[in-house]
Amino acid sequence: MKSDRPNASDKSDRIWQPKILAFLCNWCSYAGADLAGVSRIQYPSNIRVVRIPCSGRVNPMFILKSLQNGFDGVLVSGCHPGDCHYISGNYVARRKFAVLKTVLEFMGLEPGRVQFSWVSAGEGEKFAQVVTKVTEDVRALGPATRLVKSRESLKAES
Ligand code: FES
Numbered sequence: 001m002k003s004d005r006p007n008a009s010d011k012s013d014r015i016w017q018p019k020i021l022a023f024l025c026n027w028c029s030y031a032g033a034d035l036a037g038v039s040r041i042q043y044p045s046n047i048r049v050v051r052i053p054c055s056g057r058v059n060p061m062f063i064l065k066s067l068q069n070g071f072d073g074v075l076v077s078g079c080h081p082g083d084c085h086y087i088s089g090n091y092v093a094r095r096k097f098a099v100l101k102t103v104l105e106f107m108g109l110e111p112g113r114v115q116f117s118w119v120s121a122g123e124g125e126k127f128a129q130v131v132t133k134v135t136e137d138v139r140a141l142g143p144a145t146r147l148v149k150s151r152e153s154l155k156a157e158s
Contacts (some may be wrong), residue, residue: 018072018138022047022131023058027085028120029077035124043128047075054078055116056089058098063114067147073113073138077130082124090118109146112137131147 024030030041030051036043051060055078063074076097084090097116104114115137117130138144 009099016143018046018135018143019070020047020073020075020134020138021066021071022075022077023050023052023055023062023089025055025085026051026053027077027141028079028083029117029127031121032077032119032123032127035121036127037124039124041124041128043131046135046138047131054084054086054089055093056084056086056091056096058093058096060096060103064102065145067109067113069147070148072141072144073115073134075115075117075130075134077117077119077127080120083120107146109144110141112141113144 024033030049033049055076058076064078066074076093078090078093079085081090081094094116097114101111101114105111115130115134119127121129
């Protein structure tokens with residue numbers, strides 16, 4: 001079956017850019033991204049942001065679906081432990097993601113494709129560093145093909 005996704009040989013024909021979905025907590029990481037923006041701190045433009053109320057709101061299925069639907073990597077970023085707006089949402093998230101990482105590894109997915117971080121509203125510089133690191137890690141891994149669905153199967157689902 002022919003894949004719709006670029007493969008490693010495509011990298012020589014044109015410059016492949018990783019596509020990364022970032023789930024950012026409204027109260028901290030999203031504000032950190034905003035601060036990076038207003039402070040004009042440069043970071044790769046490879047992320048597409050989904051603003052979420054809390055990192056605890058991220059269902060692991062969102063991450064799997066993102067990888068199935070063509071994203072090469074996923075970042076989830078929330079408030080630092082102890083700073084969650086909803087008291088314990090990020091502790092719940094941390095536990096969920098620890099289990100998810102094991103499942104993803106079992107499925108054969110490279111560990112660097114899904115990353116988690118804690119970035120506060122005052123850490124614009126850190127946000128830029130996290131995005132840069134995630135982008136470089138995913139770029140080094142190449143296009144995600146392990147879980148991706150073909151265009152035909154996506155059409156059949158809709
Ligand atoms: Fe930010 Fe819970 S409100 S992680």
